[in-house]
Amino acid sequence: MGKPKMTLDEQVAYLMQGAEYGDEQTKQAMAEELRERLLEAGKDQRPLKVYCGYDPTAPDLHLGHTVTMRKLRQFQELGHEVTFLIGDFTSLVGDPSDKDSLRPRLTNEQVRENAHTYAEQAFKILDREKTTIKYNSEWLSKLTFEDVIRISANFTVQQFLTRDNFAKRYSKNDPIYLHEFFYAWMQGYDAYMLDADVQVGGTDQLFNIVTAARKLMSTLGKRPNIGITMSILPGTDGEIRMSKSLGNDIPIAGDPSDMYGKVMSLPDKAMGIFSRLVTSWTPIEIEEFEAHIASGELHPKEAKMALAKEIVTIYHGAEQAARAEADFVRVFQEQGQPEEMEEYQLQGGQSVLELLTDAGLVESRSQARRLISQNAVKLDDRVLDDPFAEFPGKGVLRVGKRRFIRVI
Numbered sequence: 001m002g003k004p005k006m007t008l009d010e011q012v013a014y015l016m017q018g019a020e021y022g023d024e025q026t027k028q029a030m031a032e033e034l035r036e037r038l039l040e041a042g043k044d045q046r047p048l049k050v051y052c053g054y055d056p057t058a059p060d061l062h063l064g065h066t067v068t069m070r071k072l073r074q075f076q077e078l079g080h081e082v083t084f085l086i087g088d089f090t091s092l093v094g095d096p097s098d099k100d101s102l103r104p105r106l107t108n109e110q111v112r113e114n115a116h117t118y119a120e121q122a123f124k125i126l127d128r129e130k131t132t133i134k135y136n137s138e139w140l141s142k143l144t145f146e147d148v149i150r151i152s153a154n155f156t157v158q159q160f161l162t163r164d165n166f167a168k169r170y171s172k173n174d175p176i177y178l179h180e181f182f183y184a185w186m187q188g189y190d191a192y193m194l195d196a197d198v199q200v201g202g203t204d205q206l207f208n209i210v211t212a213a214r215k216l217m218s219t220l221g222k223r224p225n226i227g228i229t230m231s232i233l234p235g236t237d238g239e240i241r242m243s244k245s246l247g248n249d250i251p252i253a254g255d256p257s258d259m260y261g262k263v264m265s266l267p268d269k270a271m272g273i274f275s276r277l278v279t280s281w282t283p284i285e286i287e288e289f290e291a292h293i294a295s296g297e298l299h300p301k302e303a304k305m306a307l308a309k310e311i312v313t314i315y316h317g318a319e320q321a322a323r324a325e326a327d328f329v330r331v332f333q334e335q336g337q338p339e340e341m342e343e344y345q346l347q348g349g350q351s352v353l354e355l356l357t358d359a360g361l362v363e364s365r366s367q368a369r370r371l372i373s374q375n376a377v378k379l380d381d382r383v384l385d386d387p388f389a390e391f392p393g394k395g396v397l398r399v400g401k402r403r404f405i406r407v408i
Helices: 008-016 026-042 065-075 108-122 145-150 157-161 165-169 180-192 203-219 255-266 266-276 283-295 300-316 318-333 350-360 365-373
Strands: 049-054 081-086 131-135 200-201 225-230 342-344 377-379 396-397 403-407
Touching: 008 026, 008 065, 026 225, 049 065, 049 108, 049 180, 065 081, 065 200, 065 225, 065 266, 081 108, 081 180, 108 131, 131 255, 145 180, 157 165, 157 180, 165 300, 180 203, 200 203, 203 225, 255 300, 255 318, 266 283, 266 300, 283 300, 300 318, 350 365
Parallel strands: 049 081, 049 200, 081 131, 200 225, 342 403
Antiparallel strands: 377 396, 396 403
């Protein structure tokens, strides 16, 4: 199945593609361990056990969330066992790894609802029939207080305070709560209970995976898992980590044309990391892609169109990707309108602001007011510059560069 003709070296390169550890020595060590484990698995004719944990802290996923899922899919293509672990119990603590402040705790109901949405969106990437879903409450909820003491005794406070996020909070005299220290070993205990060969995560999980999990597995008598920590995907600005709250995200369940347009808005320098982290291209294909750009054989605009089409195809299929590309060419190169667009029934007495919000064209009223002030809201060729004016009537409404809706 998948990619059966890959040599061992090619498999290691494919599975380490996009991995980052902060230093080359750790990366080489993990790659060598992966090589040995793959070789052993081949001789024993057994698949590797691979997993990644997801704390369902919000219902919607963007491309940044999918980087680790793409890595799990690569393991599936090579015939290995993949577990999609829902951190319903770790979510009650809140992962402090990428935060300079305490994460808000979620209710059990919020976690379960978000987990269902996560899994359904994840199957746009993962093979549903070859993915095992587990919840870490299955074992973490059963630990006794004696277990917690015994496991916590393997770590020092100093180990946690050297971590950048805790160090910043400590230096600012911001509170660091005791339960936040538990998160790393809880994640390590997940790896132990799953008897994992490989654990996948982001670089913000480096301590949890490469330090805590490996130490805990060894202490508890199991062979430590191999950590594959993936680079963090930047947002559409090409600089800052992709985040819905920053407005630089690309939702995976959104409109195909909007997804295509947002990829096209990326700065040229971001094409390399996007090709490595969120496409199905092999290392050789990515090398050729970047080499053709560097040599001038492939114009940056054409390269970005190929990248956008690949990404939209993954989440919406080839037909929708082709349509999104045609819409982009029509709108941005020929100054036209998409052939197909959603329709919205105008309600009597609605203001411009109310319509934008009700039609789902903006995420907030403040975003709507900002777009209006920037003259980025047009009905046919008319600029709508008063958020509180009554909406003029029927026509094609354009919001920003990529959003179109037919008001009827």
